[in-house]
Amino acid sequence: MEEPAAPHHGRPGQRDLTTGPIGSALLMFALPTLASNVLQSLNGSINAIWVGRFLGERALAATSNANIIMFLMFSAVFGFGMAATIIVGQSWGRRDVDAARRAFGSAIGLVLAASIVVAALGWTFAPEILAALATPAEAFQPALDYLRVIFLALPASMLLVLMFMGLRGTGDSVTPLWFMALCVVIDAGMNPLLIAGYGPFPRMGIAGSATATLIANIVALAALVAWIRWRDLPLRLKGAELRYILPSSALVRMILGKGLPIGAQMLVLSTSALAMVGLVNRNGIDTVAAYGIVQQLWGYVQMPAMAIGAAVSAMAAQNIGAGRWDRVTRITRSGLLYNVAITGVAVALVLTFDTAIIGLFIPITSPALPIAQDISLIATWGFIMFGGTMVLFGVVRANGAVWGPLAILTISMFPVRFGVAVALTPLLGPDALWWSFPAGSAVNVALAALYYRYGPWRAGKLLVPEEHCEERSRADIEPGGGLKPAT
Template sequence: MTARNNLTTAPIAATLLTFALPTLASSMLQSANGSLATVWVGQLIGPNAVAATTNGNLVMFLMTAFVFGFGMASTILVGQSFGRGDINAARRVVGTAIGTFAPVALTLAVLGWFLAPSVLSLLGTDAAITSLARDFLRVTFLALPAILMMTMLMMTLRGSGDAVTPLIFMIIAVVLDIVLNPVFILGLGPAPEMGIGGSAFAMAISNYIALGAMLFYIYARDLPLRLRGAELSYLKPDLSILALMLRKGLPMGIQMVVVSGSMLAVMRLVNRQGVDTTAAFGATQQLWTYVQMPAMALGAAVSAMAAQNIGAGRWDRVGRITRIGIIYNIILTGGLVALLVAGDRLAMQVFLGSDSPAVEIGRHIALLATWGFIPFGVTMVLFATIRANGQVIWPLMILFISMFPVRLGFAYGLQGMLGADAIWLSFPAGMVATLIMAVLLYRFGNWRQANDMQVEAAPPPEAQPSAAAFYTEAGPPGTPTGGRCLHHDEPARG
């Protein structure tokens, strides 16, 4: 099992970086794949088709956001189980996750095929592109089960300390998608000509192939999270584990909704500034997607690594993981910010063309706001550590405050004084506010303590462990739990 790092004993600095880099590469591949698929659609079909794909991509984002929170909960549960050395508990978590969301995803796929016209009507899709959007969205729903299961499996594998396997099969999915897009759009060779639906079909085929290959690989390599024999019964959801995943995963999923809602409100302000400003902001958003990737990857790595060390009772390492993650974020995100500011003209011209008046507007937006991703990166590490011990409500509340009262209050309230600059400055204002509150929570909050988990009596040896066994909201030595494993009456290892 060479793909898996020992996150509780290996050197922190080197391990954290090598664990984060494959996650970063996966994120970059996903974004690049989306961009290239859009290029295929635009070049082979036309601009109306590009507009039509926006609806399908929005639905896919919302569905992925839905599973993201539960995937993060599974990551933490698996990580803490691995930290305790309880592989069976980790397998039960994976079984419940897959057993729950596989039928949900299949149901959504079937319903989505029939309800696609209603969904488009709800989204207010322009009549000129409704037919194209319907063809694309229906096939996108068919791809949903593979995409959601791939996402869930990749997140649980990272919780076990394996960041390489998800990267391998993300590469397979992306390469297949890029190659198959023109094949099914144009009907090359024996493939049927499907037009815009061919782009979604290429996405579906590539993800199903990658999912099947990943499952084969997991069993062929006998990776720790595979289920065999009697363990296949774990696919029947354990209601106590599922309730725990819902309680922890739902707030993390809602965070995506909070951020999206804030962005929609900001877009109303941006659209009032005229077409050039809207185009400039759109180009800036594309660039910001890449600027924030190191923070997202390091946050995922810190969460998995901290969860395993909390499960093992290694609180001395948890603080060092957080500090090193912050340093890496400042270096990597700060470097990308500096690179973007230095090459802002060229970067904007890639998206807007060399003669567009939107280029200078985009440069101005980037100069005012892009530096905010440095405090954003630090916040991601702090939140990742806090969530690794089960505290998900306070990060959600902090994000809500910083996205709405702070960001929107700044953007709307100061527009009379600052003009459009109030919109751009509201981004770093919200990010700095989030950082300040995250630091206060990390330093003075009770996230290290056991809070909403009730420790049940240890079961007899022949019984299955209670739900409390799957989540250790344990404190460091000196706190009420004394760094002890919650499902055994013995000191935590480490």
């Protein structure tokens, strides 16, 4: 097997995140990720505009309920990908390319299998799930039509996200941007064609929007796989390396051990969101539609925090793998400062231009518009605190600490957020639901800061399966042995 080039040489879009100025490296890594996240949110917003304009508030409310459920399904398998990405980042930091490929291949196998199972269960039990959410009767059938097609897209969309995460773990945040753009162009472009049945396309209504998403994810995934192989990117699997998709028992234990708590964090978020949807649904179709629109706005507001958190996590993982603990604290500080500045600007823009932005989704005379403005004014600023949590959790997870963030998130979402929503509703009415968001975020970031400062996360070991260490040890003493880390 050929000896790879050092990870920081000759690869388009990649960055060595273990040397050089931290602030500029963090920003240059985060910007393509931010652009990718903005494109993803823009795609959802454009699709919501098509649905709202062509099919009205009833269909828009249906997609809002269905998208929350998809986030729940996504959460069930997302943790495996995040765990593998941490291993990829640490391996890349210590120049162990073979370990990165093993982790990447293992994640592909696990995520593919899990997403197929989840998609099948979701398709089967979609009516029961919507009923449990108290989905309004007038939105039930559109939501079911939309949701079942979206479930078919889950395996392709999960693998696409996984590959994006793996590439970022090696310092490449540019390649995911181009293929996210491809996915968005196809999805947004095909939405009106399949909803309204223009030209040779069938008129599918709300199911057409979901079908456009399905096609876009499959095409983008196939194109990305072809690109990785053609450009021979470091995480490509070929020849004997294809067996990495059937993971070893050690890697399975490691990915499951770290991935299940991370997935549980996502499940806490999504079940909290589902509980909130259940409360929102009891306030009528206009409030449901308004909440769905504001969620579109929040998608943009949280994108800087998500991008900075991903950049911080990738940088921290590589530096931990390289033994550069002196840089980890500085990475955290830079991430927090960037979050306040960039997320703060996003919040200010959304609150300043809320009428014009909300008016893109529904007519200016719609009764849902003032409700959406009220929700945005009360809750949007809390995403600055959310961003601080993303940075702190990103750093501690980079060293494999997953149980502390899970406990913190559980406390802030249920005893705090859901408790505030229920307890204050008799006093504030529907506004209690919106105030629960900044209340939960405040507790979340406070506990995350305490865990970062005093928690035991720094004592964690590098994520290297024992059997891989044994293989590497034999290779080091056997002439012509296995792949050695580049230096």
